[in-house]
Amino acid sequence: MKEELENLNMLSAFIGAIIGSIVTILSRWIIFRIELRRKKKLMNDDLIHQQEVLIEYKNVTEKLLIDFENKENLDRRSHPSFEDLYTDVYESLSKSDLYIIYQNRLPKIVQIYKSIEFLKEYKPSTLYAEYVDKWESHRKLQEHLDHVNKYPDKKYCGAQIGFINDTIGQLKLNLNTIAEVKRDINSALTYKFFWLNPL
Numbered sequence: 001m002k003e004e005l006e007n008l009n010m011l012s013a014f015i016g017a018i019i020g021s022i023v024t025i026l027s028r029w030i031i032f033r034i035e036l037r038r039k040k041k042l043m044n045d046d047l048i049h050q051q052e053v054l055i056e057y058k059n060v061t062e063k064l065l066i067d068f069e070n071k072e073n074l075d076r077r078s079h080p081s082f083e084d085l086y087t088d089v090y091e092s093l094s095k096s097d098l099y100i101i102y103q104n105r106l107p108k109i110v111q112i113y114k115s116i117e118f119l120k121e122y123k124p125s126t127l128y129a130e131y132v133d134k135w136e137s138h139r140k141l142q143e144h145l146d147h148v149n150k151y152p153d154k155k156y157c158g159a160q161i162g163f164i165n166d167t168i169g170q171l172k173l174n175l176n177t178i179a180e181v182k183r184d185i186n187s188a189l190t191y192k193f194f195w196l197n198p199l
């Protein structure tokens with residue numbers, strides 16, 4: 001009888017340990033899934049925000065492109081700095097979490113944020129400032145002064161047209177990049193987060 005009671009106590013302890021382990025594993029799994037949902041929402045909210053910033057970025061880029069193509073309004077002026085165009089949220093999440101969330105779509109997410117970095121580096125205000133710096137440096141050169149004296153009726157010299165064309169090319173590249181990023185963001189946002197098969 002005593003031996004049976006000990007066996008029953010051992011069995012009860014064993015079953016209690018198994019139940020405790022299952023509850024611990026299940027609660028950790030639930031917490032992990034909730035945390036993944038939070039990170040997914042954070043990324044989706046950031047992607048939506050980036051889309052909104054890109055709309056303004058596109059408008060400024062298109063206006064500047066028209067000015068350069070028409071060779072009008074190229075006097076010194078300011079443009080938005082687009083500080084809201086950032087990769088902080090993406091960089092704050094671990095790549096392993098991003099892989100769990102996005103799986104085979106992770107390369108698309110990586111490409112979105114690489115493109116955002118590119119657009120941040122070559123934003124309209126930077127391109128315009130580079131154009132102005134090149135033009136200001138060139139107009140002080142003797143060869144430009146000689147050109148102006150030789151062809152007083154020509155509004156633009158070859159170097160300035162080259163600077164303008166370089167800027168036009170970069171602005172067009174930016175617009176193509178914006179279109180790709182917006183398409184990729186729309187694609188990334190169409191996927192839903194399900195409880196058992198989240199990502």
